[in-house]
């Protein structure tokens with residue numbers, strides 16, 4: 147730390163992303179990326195002609211992408227804001243709507259939420275999940291601060307029914323409720339149809355997980371026009387050209403290929419069910435996931451030990467240090483051959499523990 151770092155940042159604990167190894171070739175099941183390539187339509191649009199246009203700034207309104215999203219979800223273009231990954235969208239949301247109000251969220255959730263609170267000097271209010279790792283919206287009933295729920299929840303994969311989401315929205319109309327739907331396409335139900343019914347709802351999605359574009363960095367918020375306009379004020383005060391030219395085209399092309407999107411997510415869902423069963427047969431406890439990952443623990447081996455042993459064997463999964471889930475590993479749903487190798491390695495590792 148230099149002597150120049152602002153005093154207010156001296157205790158900032160940055161978000162720690164999952165490993166992105168550059169040396170060894172691992173089977174990479176640690177950051178919830180898609181095992182499949184982007185749609186062929188995306189590949190085609192990233193051509194020489196478009197690359198030459200990189201000398202020009204991108205469209206600050208990202209109209210091509212916004213229109214594709216608007217069409218897909220049947221909402222108005224002015225109800226959408228795109229960002230450089232949904233992490234940036236989340237930053238805009240925290241900056242725009244918190245400060246006087248804090249942000250409440252489940253104690254086990256996406257690790258970036260407390261980091262944004264810290265960065266922007268926002269009160270962070272962790273609300274414990276139930277013992278079975280589900281959200282009980284009753285726990286939010288008397289919270290006046292804003293609320294953010296990842297749905298399905300990060301780390302656990304557990305989905306909260308829309309009925310419960312509506313309850314949360316109705317509990318206090320004077321607070322913002324953010325539903326972070328990074329994993330909704332793997333079996334959840336989106337809250338987007340509720341945006342006209344509740345003026346305190348912001349839905350956030352990403353193209354990183356279910357649309358094969360983690361490296362393109364595209365996320366978006368869908369809400370009513372007033373809240374989107376507030377977010378635009380923050381965006382235009384920070385980085386007007388926040389989505390680059392090629393990503394705008396790539397994102398629009400991906401939204402235009404619904405059949406590939408559906409095929410990929412269906413495959414992830416069926417692989418998830420296969421992996422869940424196989425792990426349960428080996429004695430794992432697996433949380434009921436509607437995401438593209440599983441959180442699993444085994445009585446014979448700790449989460450960190452299993453993570454390290456798998457890494458030695460060329461398979462990267464994620465071990466999260468949150469106390470409540472430190473017995474678990476989080477496994478991204480990979481391709482069939484990756485899952486087969488993972489299962490074989492686990493079998494050997496557990497065999498050695500006898």
Ligand SMILES: *Cc1c(COP(=O)(O)O)cnc(C)c1O
Nearest residue numbers: 231232233256296328352354365
């Ligand atoms: C992956 C993830 C994000 C971030 O996605 P990007 O669009 O890649 O920045 C946001 N929220 C949750 C819950 C996630 O799991």
